[in-house]
Amino acid sequence: MYSFEPSEEQKMLVDAVHKYAAKDLREAAHEADESGGFPEALISKGWELGIVQASVPEAFGGFGDHSAVTGALAAEELAWGDLAGALTILGPGVLAFPLLLAGTEEQKKKHLPPLVEGGYRPVALAWVEPRFDFDPGELRSTARRANGGFVLDGHKCFVPFAHQAESFLVFASLEGKTQAFLLPRQAQGLTVLEREGNLGIRALPTFEIKLDNCRLPAEARLGGREGHDPGPLLHSTHVALAAMAIGVAKAAYEYAMSYAKERVQFGVPVAQKQAIAFMLAEMATEIEAARLLVWEAAWTLDQGQEAARAVTLAKTAADDTVMLVTDRAVQILGGHGYIREHPVEMWMRNGRGFPTFTGLAMV
Amino acid sequence: MIDFSMPEPIKKQRVMLQTVAENMMRPVSRQFDEHEHEIPWDYINFMQMAMRATQAGSLAPREGRHEGPRLGYQILAHLIETLSWGDAGLYLCTPGGGLGAAAVEATGTPEQKEKFLKRFAEEKPILACMAMTEPQAGSDTASIRTTAVRQDGSWVLNGEKIFVTAGHKSLVDTPGFVVVWATIDPAAGRAGMRPFVVEAGTPGMSVTKLEHKMGIRASDTASIVFQDCKVPLENILGSPEVVKEPSTAGGFKGAMATFDATRPLVAASAMGVARATVELVKDLLNQEGIQIRYHVPRQKLTLIEREVIDMEVMLRGAWLLVVKAVWMADQRTPNSLESSMAKVKAGDAVTKITQRAVELMGPIGYSRKQLLEKWFRDAKINDIFEGTGQINRLVVARRILGYGSRELR
Numbered sequence: 001m002y003s004f005e006p007s008e009e010q011k012m013l014v015d016a017v018h019k020y021a022a023k024d025l026r027e028a029a030h031e032a033d034e035s036g037g038f039p040e041a042l043i044s045k046g047w048e049l050g051i052v053q054a055s056v057p058e059a060f061g062g063f064g065d066h067s068a069v070t071g072a073l074a075a076e077e078l079a080w081g082d083l084a085g086a087l088t089i090l091g092p093g094v095l096a097f098p099l100l101l102a103g104t105e106e107q108k109k110k111h112l113p114p115l116v117e118g119g120y121r122p123v124a125l126a127w128v129e130p131r132f133d134f135d136p137g138e139l140r141s142t143a144r145r146a147n148g149g150f151v152l153d154g155h156k157c158f159v160p161f162a163h164q165a166e167s168f169l170v171f172a173s174l175e176g177k178t179q180a181f182l183l184p185r186q187a188q189g190l191t192v193l194e195r196e197g198n199l200g201i202r203a204l205p206t207f208e209i210k211l212d213n214c215r216l217p218a219e220a221r222l223g224g225r226e227g228h229d230p231g232p233l234l235h236s237t238h239v240a241l242a243a244m245a246i247g248v249a250k251a252a253y254e255y256a257m258s259y260a261k262e263r264v265q266f267g268v269p270v271a272q273k274q275a276i277a278f279m280l281a282e283m284a285t286e287i288e289a290a291r292l293l294v295w296e297a298a299w300t301l302d303q304g305q306e307a308a309r310a311v312t313l314a315k316t317a318a319d320d321t322v323m324l325v326t327d328r329a330v331q332i333l334g335g336h337g338y339i340r341e342h343p344v345e346m347w348m349r350n351g352r353g354f355p356t357f358t359g360l361a362m363v
Numbered sequence: 364m365i366d367f368s369m370p371e372p373i374k375k376q377r378v379m380l381q382t383v384a385e386n387m388m389r390p391v392s393r394q395f396d397e398h399e400h401e402i403p404w405d406y407i408n409f410m411q412m413a414m415r416a417t418q419a420g421s422l423a424p425r426e427g428r429h430e431g432p433r434l435g436y437q438i439l440a441h442l443i444e445t446l447s448w449g450d451a452g453l454y455l456c457t458p459g460g461g462l463g464a465a466a467v468e469a470t471g472t473p474e475q476k477e478k479f480l481k482r483f484a485e486e487k488p489i490l491a492c493m494a495m496t497e498p499q500a501g502s503d504t505a506s507i508r509t510t511a512v513r514q515d516g517s518w519v520l521n522g523e524k525i526f527v528t529a530g531h532k533s534l535v536d537t538p539g540f541v542v543v544w545a546t547i548d549p550a551a552g553r554a555g556m557r558p559f560v561v562e563a564g565t566p567g568m569s570v571t572k573l574e575h576k577m578g579i580r581a582s583d584t585a586s587i588v589f590q591d592c593k594v595p596l597e598n599i600l601g602s603p604e605v606v607k608e609p610s611t612a613g614g615f616k617g618a619m620a621t622f623d624a625t626r627p628l629v630a631a632s633a634m635g636v637a638r639a640t641v642e643l644v645k646d647l648l649n650q651e652g653i654q655i656r657y658h659v660p661r662q663k664l665t666l667i668e669r670e671v672i673d674m675e676v677m678l679r680g681a682w683l684l685v686v687k688a689v690w691m692a693d694q695r696t697p698n699s700l701e702s703s704m705a706k707v708k709a710g711d712a713v714t715k716i717t718q719r720a721v722e723l724m725g726p727i728g729y730s731r732k733q734l735l736e737k738w739f740r741d742a743k744i745n746d747i748f749e750g751t752g753q754i755n756r757l758v759v760a761r762r763i764l765g766y767g768s769r770e771l772r
Contacts, residue, residue, distance in 0.1 A: 001366055001368065002366060002367065002368070002369070002370070002437065002687075002690050003364050003365060003366040003690070004365060004687050004690060005364065005365070006364075006365055007364050010365075069365050132662060133663055135660050135663055137658065137659070257763065257764065260764075261764065271764050271771070272766070272770050272771050274757075274760075274771075274772075277756075277757070277761075277764065277766075277771055278753075278756045278757075280760055280763060280764065281756040281757075281759035281760040281763065282707070282756065284759060285708050285759060286708075288684060288701075288704055289680035289683065289684050289704075289708055290680060292680065292683035292684065292686075293676070293679060293683060295365055295367070296367050296679075296683065299365055299366070299367045300367070308657045308658055309657050309675075311657075312657040312672065313672070313675055313680075316661075316673070316676045355660075355661065
């Protein structure tokens with residue numbers, strides 16, 4: 001039966017996330033974007049909401065069954081607060097969910113509990129490569145077999161927390177197939193380069209890394225000897241990011257609407273002018289449609305059904321919608337939209353990144 | 364629970380109607396498009412028989428007809444989408460009352476429902492229609508001038524209606540009826556508007572014109588003139604008390620609620636045309652060995668792939684808005700916002716999809732050898748009737764802003 005009503009548990013989680021997002025994240029967001037990071041205490045508090053933990057089974061230290069739908073609902077709400085903050089708080093998920101989706105039982109038992117129990121620990125995931133036509137399915141970073149293990153070579157960008165993370169999940173092409181490898185930060189041949197400056201998500205520290213003859217044991221390969229299907233991981237990150245794009249879009253739309261109802265020009269609030277009213281109506285409609293596509297993609301993942309098409313539609317819709325909506329939000333605020341005192345220009349800078357953020361979040 | 368699984372009754376219905384669309388509609392699409400005012404009796408008679416066999420009765424969902432969860436509007440939306448996938452013009456010839464019956468179902472008294480709706484369950488096919496638009500009143504429905512005056516124990520109607528879908532079939536070809544919007548108090552604007560059921564054969568009512576249209580040519584679009592047309596008092600839809608309070612908007616509001624229910628159904632029809640288009644484009648591309656690769660980054664997609672994926676995004680997104688709006692209707696949750704959003708998006712999507720499809724398919728898209736050019740023509744009306752895309756944007760805007768017509772014109 002069709003139904004568009006989240007469950008009671010989901011509502012409770014989203015509620016808790018919303019309170020944190022509205023108060024803690026929103027208040028800190030501007031300063032974090034200007035200064036390049038969030039206070040640790042704030043991130044810990046967000047981690048304690050338990051979003052990632054709620055989607056990891058008890059057997060591995062979490063307290064719930066894995067659900068892409070629940071993850072999407074929570075990710076959207078957190079990103080509504082602030083995208084960089086959300087990517088930070090949900091960061092450990094980029095290792096937790098690949099382990100859950102593609103790891104061997106041993107790998108899950110070994111790596112999940114330390115990640116999920118206890119305090120917040122940043123994780124570095126390296127998938128994106130610095131070329132315009134980066135393709136997560138056709139990587140230039142390579143893994144080759146050697147001495148019973150693997151040797152990795154390559155160059156990655158947009159690696160979050162590379163300066164702090166103890167664990168790196170690195171994607172490379174093994175015999176033409178994208179595979180993930182788990183390495184410690186001390187791994188020989190792994191070099192973390194300068195922190196990157198980006199158009200948006202400036203409160204999220206990201207880095208380029210180089211892999212130069214980086215030797216790894218066989219166990220480093222996600223999925224063990226057989227390796228893994230990269231498809232589910234790609235689906236997972238696309239759905240997570242699509243959900244967060246909806247959150248950013250909603251934030252921008254709500255802010256613009258609120259402004260338009262207050263801002264008086266020509267004797268009336270600008271919201272009473274059709275040009276502005278129609279922009280808002282279209283923003284609301286596009287967000288609603290894209291959101292349903294994201295939910296359908298997440299639901300399809302949870303059903304274990306073939307998801308490539310649904311995920312592509314959701315991601316495409318979300319990418320386009322967040323760009324459209326955040327751009328319009330700046331437009332609706334006029335000159336004030338261009339000034340960093342208002343968050344809309346930041347949301348527009350953040351919004352543009354979604355097609356590129358592969359691997360920065362998972363559900 | 365968020366759930367996208369299609370209920371069994373809908374699955375079964377879709378399979379059945381897909382067969383109807385493929386066998387009863389597509390083979391004659393071109394014929395009725397080229398011969399504009401011929402009546403597709405084979406299709407009409409077949410649908411009447413099929414609906415009687417399944418006891419579907421009128422196309423309007425009925426209270427308490429299904430045990431278990433309410434599915435009435437959802438079933439209708441899927442039915443309309445599938446039939447429109449077949450042929451949007453022929454779909455509008457489906458017997459069973461359409462908008463006219465829907466208005467009676469939504470606002471009629473039990474006696475009125477009995478009197479007017481019973482006919483759709485009988486052996487012969489009957490259609491009904493709704494008449495709102497006038498030469499000087501389209502989006503501005505409050506400017507209608509057709510009057511209804513109480514005189515000697517009747518309502519007397521005077522005026523002219525245009526753009527009445529199925530007007531001829533409802534009043535000339537079958538013994539149906541028209542639900543006419545008239546004003547009982549011209550000075551009261553919207554508050555004076557009331558719906559009246561006028562049965563086929565009523566003296567003083569004549570179908571005067573059939574339009575020649577860009578598309579949906581199988582569907583007749585009629586003008587109806589009322590000249591001292593006497594209508595029984597009990598034919599005013601809703602409670603007769605409505606008459607005693609000419610200044611209240613009660614009657615108008617009640618029937619506007621009908622439009623909240625029917626708007627997503629019109630959007631569903633648009634989505635059928637859109638789906639037909641996207642599927643044919645993909646088929647034609649497949650025949651040339653072109654497959655769409657999902658999950659390849661946009662920078663590496665061919666232009667064609669990117670266009671098709673963009674079409675599929677519009678198609679699925681707009682359809683899900685319809686699915687949600689009719690689900691809300693079945694839940695009896697107010698859905699004015701979602702209905703209007705569905706209509707905005709559907710009108711936009713089918714227009715863009717069909718226009719892009721004809722462009723992409725070059726001479727194949729432009730030629731009458733394929734149905735793509737017909738669907739381009741069939742599509743456009745969906746952003747216009749049942750509330751233009753602009754009016755529906757206005758409705759959405761008012762709802763999200765909490766504005767009335769005074770704040771946002």
